[in-house]
Amino acid sequence: MPPEVVFLNGGFVPYDQAVVPVEDRGFLFADAIYEVIRCYGGRFFRLDDHLERLEQSAAALEIPLPYDRARWTQVLEELIRRNGVRDGSVYVQVSRGVAPRAHAWPDGLQPTVVAIARPGGTPPAEAVRRGVKAITVPDNRWGLCWVKTTGLLPNVLAKQRAARAGAYEALFVRDGLLTEGTSSNVFVVREGVLYTHPLANILPGVTRMVVLEVAREAGMPVREQAIPVQWLEGASEVILSGTNSEVLAVVEVDGRPVGDGRPGPVFARLREGYLARVAAETGAAVDVGA
Numbered sequence: 533m534p535p536e537v538v539f540l541n542g543g544f545v546p547y548d549q550a551v552v553p554v555e556d557r558g559f560l561f562a563d564a565i566y567e568v569i570r571c572y573g574g575r576f577f578r579l580d581d582h583l584e585r586l587e588q589s590a591a592a593l594e595i596p597l598p599y600d601r602a603r604w605t606q607v608l609e610e611l612i613r614r615n616g617v618r619d620g621s622v623y624v625q626v627s628r629g630v631a632p633r634a635h636a637w638p639d640g641l642q643p644t645v646v647a648i649a650r651p652g653g654t655p656p657a658e659a660v661r662r663g664v665k666a667i668t669v670p671d672n673r674w675g676l677c678w679v680k681t682t683g684l685l686p687n688v689l690a691k692q693r694a695a696r697a698g699a700y701e702a703l704f705v706r707d708g709l710l711t712e713g714t715s716s717n718v719f720v721v722r723e724g725v726l727y728t729h730p731l732a733n734i735l736p737g738v739t740r741m742v743v744l745e746v747a748r749e750a751g752m753p754v755r756e757q758a759i760p761v762q763w764l765e766g767a768s769e770v771i772l773s774g775t776n777s778e779v780l781a782v783v784e785v786d787g788r789p790v791g792d793g794r795p796g797p798v799f800a801r802l803r804e805g806y807l808a809r810v811a812a813e814t815g816a817a818v819d820v821g822a
Contacts, residue, residue, distance in 0.1 A: 541644060557628040560633050564625055568623055623649075712737075716777050769790060
């Protein structure tokens with residue numbers, strides 16, 4: 533079922549009446565940025581971090597955000613309230629605005645703001661219990677992967693390729709190095725050390741940040757460095773993190789098992805720690821043992 537209302541350019545509009553002009557630059561050029569923010573028990577998790585990333589993306593693309601953080605918070609909280617969403621996510625998109633189609637944009641455009649709230653977002657219990665499969669694909673995205681834009685066609689094609697292969701995620705490989713997934717960050721456990729790609733041309737994932745906090749507080753050895761794709765073959769664990777994936781174990785890559793082919797102890801500790809953070813920060817009744 534679609535949401536009852538969406539937020540569009542300053543107001544709450546019935547879903548089936550929400551309309552964006554055909555010459556909106558988000559539609560014509562993917563000239564837009566976005567965020568996906570999880571809520572648990574009717575409260576947002578790490579909202580301020582998501583809004584900070586939205587501000588960074590907007591600054592990189594020279595899109596003036598129409599609201600400050602206090603107004604964004606008010607809008608998004610009201611949106612989930614109106615739609616009765618307690619456990620779910622909100623998608624926020626800001627485009628440069630509407631103008632006759634031309635590559636260069638005129639001054640004074642008013643950004644188009646859309647926000648949609650939906651229930652769900654927690655990964656399936658079976659995926660958590662048994663782990664998921666992944667494939668590797670060439671990383672053919674543009675250079676500013678740290679900017680969260682709607683120009684996601686390479687991600688879409690890679691994700692579809694993964695789905696056709698019966699896999700949950702596709703992992704990007706650039707110049708022989710593992711970077712990230714189509715909609716997740718990736719960690720590799722090798723010889724007791726938790727590795728992840730540094731924040732250089734990858735998305736600065738909010739969940740990635742929480743996972744690193746949990747790992748360091750637990751005393752796990754952590755290294756943010758480039759990961760040769762060959763390390764996947766000798767990894768004891770491979771782990772994904774993302775707003776809707778939360779923390780998931782990868783048990784097979786390109787048809788080869790990871791470790792013993794089952795979710796491992798590092799994954800279990802990181803997922804438990806992540807969900808404990810969610811429970812502590814939102815007050816939601818989260819099953820940390822899931």
